[in-house]
Amino acid sequence: MAQRRMIDKRFTRTQRFLRLPLETQALYFHLLQDADDDGVVEAFPIVRMIGASEDSLGLLEVKGFVKPLNSEMVYFVIDFSSQNTIRKDRYSPSIYSELLVKSMIEADEQPNDNQMATNGLPKVASEESRVDKNRLDKSREVEASEATSTKSDFQNLIELYQTNFGIVKPILYDDLKADLEDYGLELIIEAVKRAVKRQREYGYAQGILKSWNNKGIKTLDQAKAEEVSFQNKSQSNQNKFQQQKPVKKAPEWTDEGRLIKAGVDTTGMTQNEMYKLVGEMGLRNE
Numbered sequence: 001m002a003q004r005r006m007i008d009k010r011f012t013r014t015q016r017f018l019r020l021p022l023e024t025q026a027l028y029f030h031l032l033q034d035a036d037d038d039g040v041v042e043a044f045p046i047v048r049m050i051g052a053s054e055d056s057l058g059l060l061e062v063k064g065f066v067k068p069l070n071s072e073m074v075y076f077v078i079d080f081s082s083q084n085t086i087r088k089d090r091y092s093p094s095i096y097s098e099l100l101v102k103s104m105i106e107a108d109e110q111p112n113d114n115q116m117a118t119n120g121l122p123k124v125a126s127e128e129s130r131v132d133k134n135r136l137d138k139s140r141e142v143e144a145s146e147a148t149s150t151k152s153d154f155q156n157l158i159e160l161y162q163t164n165f166g167i168v169k170p171i172l173y174d175d176l177k178a179d180l181e182d183y184g185l186e187l188i189i190e191a192v193k194r195a196v197k198r199q200r201e202y203g204y205a206q207g208i209l210k211s212w213n214n215k216g217i218k219t220l221d222q223a224k225a226e227e228v229s230f231q232n233k234s235q236s237n238q239n240k241f242q243q244q245k246p247v248k249k250a251p252e253w254t255d256e257g258r259l260i261k262a263g264v265d266t267t268g269m270t271q272n273e274m275y276k277l278v279g280e281m282g283l284r285n286e
Contacts, residue, residue, distance in 0.1 A: 005033050008083040016063060024056040028065055032077055038094035038170040039080025044073040069099040076100060086171070093169045100170045105155055153185045164192055165202050175206075183209045186220040258283040 007029065011017060017025065030050055035041040043057055043066075057073070060066045066075040074096055094100060157180055161168050168176065179188055191205035191212075198204065217223050250257040250266075255274040259266050262283060266274060278284050 005035070006084050007032060008079075011079050011083060017065075020059065020063065021056065023052050024059050026050060027052045027056045028060055031060075031066060031075065032080065032083070035077050035080055036094045037086045037090075037092050038097065038100055039077040039084075040069065040094040040096045040100055041075055041077060042073065043075045047073075067103065069096060069103055074099065076103065088171075091169075091171055093171070097167060097170055101158065101168050101173065104170070104173055105152075105158060153180060156185060157188060160189060160192060161202060164196050172202075179206065179209065183213070187212065187217075187223060190220055190223055 012025075017028075020028075027046070027050065030046050031041050031043060034046055046052075047054060047057060057066070057075075061068060061075075064078060066077055068075055154177065157176055158168055161172075161176065183191075187209060188205070191208040192202070194208055195202065195205040212218075212223055212226070215226065217226055250260055252258065252261055255271070255278045256266050256269075258278050259269075259274055264277070269277075
């Protein structure tokens with residue numbers, strides 16, 4: 001995990017941030033600094049270390065700066081990726097990757113009210129008015145289950161990736177979502193099948209998808225038709241190669257020349273064999 005973090009003043013110089021109490025602002029900076037490469041942080045030790053109240057953490061959640069991933073005060077810094085770019089060779093996936101992916105899927109299915117800015121001075125909730133985190137988590141699960149009776153395309157894509165290539169690293173989330181928007185689930189499934197058949201990774205499937213896009217292929221039927229056409233062309237070229245044998249040339253007055261003229265394949269024949277065959281075929285006097 002990287003030891004340095006960037007803070008973008010486009011986020012911290014906004015009215016929404018500057019209207020936060022100074023304690024809440026300081027807590028945000030510490031959370032951002034201690035977040036892992038996916039923007040996930042265990043908030044409890046940070047709150048205790050700097051002596052901040054849990055109300056400040058709740059206010060950051062209400063204002064849409066952080067998002068809880070479970071009831072044990074593990075949070076995701078929402079604008080982390082906008083402020084920090086991690087090189088792939090230095091990237092270490094979060095130990096909470098599964099929680100983060102699950103949270104992203106849920107956010108993809110329903111609007112996040114916490115993302116909306118509010119007007120006026122913020123009011124820090126009292127202990128009596130704060131929503132119990134366990135109850136909040138349960139209500140979110142109920143809402144997610146009621147939102148769709150069947151799995152969304154993105155959920156299916158996540159499961160497809162995990163089944164064939166392993167756990168989805170949060171750093172791939174945006175790539176998968178973009179592929180789903182650009183190509184659709186059907187084409188991605190077909191590309192993944194071909195990648196798995198050749199024992200390749202998801203990047204190979206992305207290459208297939210880009211190739212289809214360049215050829216104007218937008219549907220599964222078009223992709224299958226293109227595959228059949230390619231296979232037929234390959235088979236035709238192979239047959240032509242096998243049928244095309246080098247034409248041997250030899251003077252017509254020689255035994256080999258007489259046999260070739262008569263349509264006999266002299267490949268591998270010795271001079272004695274050709275001499276004998278010419279005599280047997282009565283070609284010597286021609």
